[in-house]
Amino acid sequence: MRSAEPNNRWLQRLHIDGQLFVALIVLGVISAFTVYSASGQDWGMTQRQIIRIGIAFTGMLVIAQIPLSTIERFSLPLFALGVVLLLGVLLFGESSKGAQRWLNIGVATIQPSEIMKLAVPMTVAWFIAEQGLPPTKRRLAAAFILLMIPTLMIAKQPDLGTSILIASSGIFVLFLAGISWRLISFFAVSIGAFIPILWMFLMRDYQRQRVLTFLNPESDPLGAGYQIIQSKIAIGSGGVEGKGWLQGTQSQLEFLPERHTDFIFSVFSEEFGLVGVIGLFAVYGFIIFRGLIIAMRAQKVYQKLLAGSLTLTFFVYVLVNIGMVSGLLPVVGVPLPLISYGGTSMVTLLAGFGLLMAIATNKRLVMHD
Amino acid sequence: MKHKRVTIRDHHAEAALFARRVFVSLIIVVATFGVLLSNMYQLQVVEHQSLQTRSNDNRIKVVPLAPNRGLIYDRYGRILAENRPVLSLEVTPEKVADLDHTLTQLQHILQLTDDDIAQFHENRRRERRFNQVILRDRLTEQQAAQFAARQHEFPGVSIEARLVRHYPYGEAITHALGYVAKINSGDVAKLQEQGKSANYAATRVIGKLGIERYYEEQLHGAIGFQQVEVDIHGRNIRTLSIDPPVPGQDLHLELDVDLQQYAYELLGEERGSIILMDPRDGAIRAMVSKPSYDPNWFAQGISYAQYQGLLNSKHSPLLNRSTQGGYPPASTVKPQIAVLGLEEGIINSKTKIWDPGWFQIEGVDHRYRDWLAWGHGWVNVVDAIVESCDTFYYELALKLGIDSIHDHMVKYGFGERTGIDIAEESAAVMPSRGWKRARFNQPWYAGETVSIGIGQSYWTTTPMQLAVGTAVVVNQGQRPVPRLLAAIQEGEVKLPAVVESREPVVLKNANNWNIVKKAMDLTVSSIKGTAHSAFKDANYTSGGKTGTAQVRSLGQEEEYNAEEIAERYRDNAMYVGYAPADNPELVIVIAVENALGGGGSVAAPMARKLLDFYFEQEQQHAQRRAE
DSSP, X not given: XXXXXXXXXXXXXXXXXXHHHHHHHHHXXXXXXXXXXXXXXXXXXXXXXXXXXXXXXXXXXXXXXXXXHHHHHHHHHHHHHHHHHHHHHHHHOEEETTEEEEEEOSSOEEOHHXXXXXXXXXXXXXXXXXXXXXXXXXHHHHHHHHHHHHHHHHHTTTOHHHHHHHHHHHHHHHHHTTOOHHHHHHHHHHXXXXXXXXXXXXXXXXXXXXXXXXXOGGGXXXXXXXXXXXHHHHHHHHTTTOSOTTOOHHHHTTOSTTTTTTTHHHHHHHHHHHHHHHHHHHHHHHHHHHHHHHHHHOSSHHHHHHHHHHHHHHHHHHHHHHHHHTTSSOOOOOOOTTTSSOSHHHHHHHHHHHHHHHHHTOHHHHHHO | OOSOOGGGOOHHHHHHHHHHHHHHHHHHHHHHHHHHHHHHHIIIIISHHHHHHHHHHHHEEEEEEOOOOOOEEOTTSOEEEEEEEEEEEXXXXXXXXXXXXXXXXXXXXHTOOHHHHHHHHHHHHHSOTTOOXXXXXXXXXXXXXXXXXXXXXXXXXXXXXXXXXXXXXXXXXXXXXXXXXXXXXXXXXXXXXXXXGGGGTTOOEEEOSHHHHHTHHHHHEEOEEEEEEEOTTOOEEEEEEEEOOEEOOOEEESOOHHHHHHHHHHTTTOOEEEEEEOTTTOBEEEEEEESOOOHHHHHTXXXXXXXXXXXXXXXXXXXXXXXXXXXXXXXXXXHHHHHHHHHHTSOOTTOXXXXXXXXXXXXXXXXXXXXXXXXXXXXXXXXXXXXTOHHHHHHHHHHHOHHHHHHHHGGGTTTSOOOOSSSOOOOOBOOOHHHHHHHHSOOOOHHHHHHHTTTOTTOBBOHHHHHHHHHHHHTTTOEEOOBOEEEEEETTXXXXXXXXXXXXXXXXXXXXXXXXXXXXXXXXXXXXXXXXXXXXXXXXOOEEEEEEEOSSOOOTTOOOOTTTSOGGGSOEEEEEEEESSSSOSEEEEEEETTOSSOIIIIIHHHHHHHHHHHHHHHHHHHHHHHO
């Protein structure tokens, strides 16, 4: 393995996966440039974003130093703490923009759902790994219940995007653990059968309307369809080569809403075109590929499941965000990972990559290799 | 869970199972990226053109640019209508957080009236969103300075410089020049009908009267466009391209503004009209109608109260007396009657009648009185003009008959529009049997023909018609069309206006012109002439005819005393004239309503002063040209 080469020894000692680290730095740079453009060339916001990237990278490196045994041991307590805090949010949480996501714990306000983004894959992985692969049906059922508790609590806030990501992280553990294809098919068919029931009996009118708008945004170009139409105009008008950095008219002239947060991909596509998009996809693809390699090479089942789940959840992040801004998926509030303006998801994501690096640079793994 | 199952775990089987799942995941990831990428290809390559267009539709707005209105000059290049930048306080309501609070504060700082605020709300209704709305027009420098010092406190409020039409000579020239005012719904409908509304997309004012209205097309120019990039708030970010407007053409008028002002002042507090026209080509040198009003009121936006005041004034300042005022011509048309009498052979230059001071139709008791109660004695046609003997014309008219008089007089243009280049003109009345039948459903009476002989009865003329009628006499039949426009500026070139004339009055015996013209010369030069005293010691020759028009018929034995009867029943004083006597270059018409005196005592002296002034000016201009 390359990490065994002499010039990478010091990286090994610092628990840094060089390839992953470089790829993440590239995303950080792209983020700084794109936020600067998307914020209307607001240097203050860009500075704050750069500081956040710095903090998040520091957090990543700190977490990478934690021994894996400690991480495994803290999985369940972290999960328990998360559930308590989520309960706190539901009971005493602070609202903003119609959703109750934040909890004031005296010294600061925190968003417990972010803890769960790590705690759920850690705990489910721990729970499955304890038994070994493939898991029994009983254990699977228990694991499923385990992951549904925070998922439903977060969906109730409501924060659909985060609950999807958290459910995914748990389900990916189960999938990687070798849940039988028969069971997978059963779930797929059940969900398929559930959709008409959901549509006809469970959804409210406004929710149906939202789905219809997603399917045909042009039916409501000034209302709910506005965001997605403007986003597609931004992406499409970028063409192959893009309009150039800071030259995107859709973003610079503010036709594009939420341009520095959830819709930052549209800004990027408008200004850097298809060429830039392919480059960005390559970086994301590389990170996902590298994460899966780390998962494959991990020695213990817990590490494999955790690394694999974190990587695939990162993939879902990318998929949901790009899918929604380009009109393939309904708009749920998921930022573009490591690029959108905002600190919370950045810190959590890089903390996840800290775990990946801890797994990647586990000494025993290297010695076996 | 404390039992150690780890011991029986097959690590290799676990790793293999996991590896298979990772492999499946990888395939899903690759496939999903493929879908995302093909969607990007669809948007950025396949749909690129149409989305690019929609992106441009978002950001590019086409803003129409109003052309600058052409300027108007007098014959010596003095500016009569110009476009002045004025400072106005403008508010973009959409950009103001608390409009009421802002207005209250501005009202306090700039001492705005409640009317200003009300007007603002009115203006606001008419403007499009994100457009600036005028809060206060014509800021004083002090107000502008007061606002500028605190501008930072008022986002969305700014001082703008706009071009506003300004008439430096104000009310002295209103009825000739007219004015521009805000385009109203009636104008919009008319422009649409004419297919011109696109050209007016950016224009705020339109010519409503006079020259400004008649030559609207030339003065307006052609609209321009600029493409601007706007953001989602409608703010202009930058200009992408400009297709500049074509400014309106400048007009050069025949008017001499010094003469115009002098004539305006000359009328003093009187109501009436003064016209000075070159009989050779119809060029109007001065055209005054009094009372007048300041055209700048309209150009700057007249208030309702101001407009109502003008509209309801009993002195009708809005009426253009020069072209719309119907005055009995009185004795000023005796020359034309005389021409007809000579032409018809009813009289010749030697025919004399006895004037006892009155005229009677045979078998009728009614006496038509001469203005000279004791009569003029024996008079021929020349004396009858010089002394303005009424009796001579009573008899002549009766012999001619209304049909003959009517048919002859319409050849001078009486009873029809002169065709001057302003739209405000009336035809006045040249009565005939047919006219009276249509108007009153009554037959024509011989007695009315008698009155027609001295330009009374139903006969009314506008001063402009009198100017043309007089020009025909001095031109020996040639009938000019009065004209204010001298030339249109076409780039560097002055394009002269078309000089028009109507069908001339042709006489069987052209010498009849000379007889009548001679009589008019003598009206001024002969000691017996009614205009003699007015023109005593003038250093130029001239001719003319006085007239004193009754606006109310008197009882048989009633004595007329101007000072005693109500002002509005007083006679109108009229004068028509020309100068110099040989080859006249100027025809003059003066009409003074309800004057304290007649044509000879009121109107003729005015003509004298005006002609004095004119020749003095001409001399100075000639000197200046010589230098």
